[in-house]
Amino acid sequence: MTQNGTLIDSVYRQFDAASAAIRLPEDLRRHIRECNAVVEFRFPVRVGKRIEMYTGWRAEHSHHRKPTKGGIRYSEHVDADEVRALAALMSFKCALVNVPFGGSKGAVRVNPYKTPVDVLERITRRYTAELFNKRFIGPGINVPAPDMGTGEREMAWMSDTYDAMSQSDLNSFACVTGKPVSQGGIAGRTEATGRGVFYGTREAMSREEDMKKLKLTPGTEGKTVVVQGYGNVGRHAAQIFRKEGGAKVVAIGEWNGFIVNRDGIDLDALEKHRAKGKSILDFKGAKAHTKDPSKVLEVPCDVLIPAALENQITTKNARKLKCKLIAEGANGPTTPDAEAILLKRGILVLPDIYLNAGGVTVSYFEWTKNIGHIRFGRMGKRLEAGREHRIVQAVEKATGKTIDETDRAHFGKGSDEIDIVRSGLEGTMIEAYGEMREALRRSKRIQDLRTAAFAVAIKKIASSYDSLGIFP
Numbered sequence: 001m002t003q004n005g006t007l008i009d010s011v012y013r014q015f016d017a018a019s020a021a022i023r024l025p026e027d028l029r030r031h032i033r034e035c036n037a038v039v040e041f042r043f044p045v046r047v048g049k050r051i052e053m054y055t056g057w058r059a060e061h062s063h064h065r066k067p068t069k070g071g072i073r074y075s076e077h078v079d080a081d082e083v084r085a086l087a088a089l090m091s092f093k094c095a096l097v098n099v100p101f102g103g104s105k106g107a108v109r110v111n112p113y114k115t116p117v118d119v120l121e122r123i124t125r126r127y128t129a130e131l132f133n134k135r136f137i138g139p140g141i142n143v144p145a146p147d148m149g150t151g152e153r154e155m156a157w158m159s160d161t162y163d164a165m166s167q168s169d170l171n172s173f174a175c176v177t178g179k180p181v182s183q184g185g186i187a188g189r190t191e192a193t194g195r196g197v198f199y200g201t202r203e204a205m206s207r208e209e210d211m212k213k214l215k216l217t218p219g220t221e222g223k224t225v226v227v228q229g230y231g232n233v234g235r236h237a238a239q240i241f242r243k244e245g246g247a248k249v250v251a252i253g254e255w256n257g258f259i260v261n262r263d264g265i266d267l268d269a270l271e272k273h274r275a276k277g278k279s280i281l282d283f284k285g286a287k288a289h290t291k292d293p294s295k296v297l298e299v300p301c302d303v304l305i306p307a308a309l310e311n312q313i314t315t316k317n318a319r320k321l322k323c324k325l326i327a328e329g330a331n332g333p334t335t336p337d338a339e340a341i342l343l344k345r346g347i348l349v350l351p352d353i354y355l356n357a358g359g360v361t362v363s364y365f366e367w368t369k370n371i372g373h374i375r376f377g378r379m380g381k382r383l384e385a386g387r388e389h390r391i392v393q394a395v396e397k398a399t400g401k402t403i404d405e406t407d408r409a410h411f412g413k414g415s416d417e418i419d420i421v422r423s424g425l426e427g428t429m430i431e432a433y434g435e436m437r438e439a440l441r442r443s444k445r446i447q448d449l450r451t452a453a454f455a456v457a458i459k460k461i462a463s464s465y466d467s468l469g470i471f472p
């Protein structure tokens with residue numbers, strides 16, 4: 001519980017505001033809002049000579065599409081309400097970006113950074129076995145993925161445990177996404193959420209009329225960026241904003257402090273520094289601040305990316321932020337009361353259910369790859385390469401000129417899996433932004449992008465029930 005309530009309160013308030021704006025009938029409202037099923041279980045795991053009890057959850061919010069989908073969080077502070085709220089966000093996120101899954105989320109109450117790897121492995125395998133026995137995992141039932149405190153390694157353990165238990169399930173790789181590429185994963189999944197944050201922000205910043213209101217020129221080039229949280233989401237987002245967007249990352253925050261360099265932090269040098277196992281706070285290329293880590297949010301910038309925990313932007317600091325745009329990489333970083341202040345101050349908020357949907361989008365690609373049993377690009381790559389080659393030859397022949405080597409490097413190679421994944425993600429983020437922006441333009445009752453995002457998502461979920469004839 002923070003100063004501005006819990007995450008579940010925030011999600012319900014956001015949902016209620018959007019349902020009212022689209023005049024969703026009360027029965028449908030109740031049906032869509034509530035979490036359909038939550039399991040909570042305790043299980044024993046050997047830790048040295050002792051037996052420790054752990055608590056795990058898996059929530060399935062909506063079954064309008066199958067399977068249900070969402071990450072597994074390992075954290076000391078997690079509880080059932082948080083898991084339910086995060087599962088609900090997954091339903092709306094998937095609907096918004098046209099990923100045909102219901103929403104789910106799971107968690108284990110454990111500190112993954114203080115737990116030995118062998119214990120984490122036993123916890124993960126036992127947790128998977130519990131989900132299996134309760135029918136809360138399976139390629140057509142419920143498909144976990146990484147979230148805070150978990151990654152490729154945990155997904156590989158889950159996939160292996162499921163495979164052992166399901167015996168001859170041909171699609172067993174599709175029981176979980178975010179796996180290592182060598183074990184049924186897909187190229188580009190690790191960077192996907194951070195890359196989606198970039199594509200979504202770039203799309204928003206390309207609209208001249210919207211940027212004018214923020215007193216910004218269109219585009220990400222030369223803009224200043226602050227990132228709170230340098231985990232999987234924040235790190236990739238920062239790097240892509242700099243390399244592909246030409247932006248300047250001026251501050252990075254972690255749980256124990258933050259670093260600032262107004263000229264832009266050299267992220268390649270920072271990577272080398274971190275590779276030696278050192279904290280970002282000891283990095284020579286920036287000034288460290290350790291007194292109040294949350295103050296990173298108040299560093300002046302154009303784009304602020306909260307990519308850490310929920311409830312970071314509250315009524316306590318909303319008036320102190322010095323950014324033009326908030327790009328929500330984390331789930332639920334802004335409380336509704338804080339958002340009201342931000343909107344009054346003219347700050348544009350790109351909502352989590354849109355902006356961090358890149359992870360689940362590429363998870364969807366991974367799942368289809370697993371179900372299809374074929375790598376993207378395998379069938380068409382050579383065909384494309386041949387066609388591109390012939391086009392180059394025809395252009396050279398017709399013009400009598402030779403295409404130079406740098407240009408030629410782009411042609412004649414066809415698309416690899418990574419090219420297809422990135423292009424699919426980019427298209428998804430652009431399309432969803434268009435839908436959201438259009439909802440905002442068309443309805444006077446919708447005044448901000450979050451309400452627009454929820455409205456678009458809720459309408460899609462509601463119409464999927466209609467098509468089943470449940471609500472004649």
Ligand code: GLU
Pocket residue numbers: 069070071072143144145146147148177331356357359360361363
């Ligand atoms: N945990 C991520 C999220 O919150 C990814 C979920 C998934 O890929 O299923 O969106």
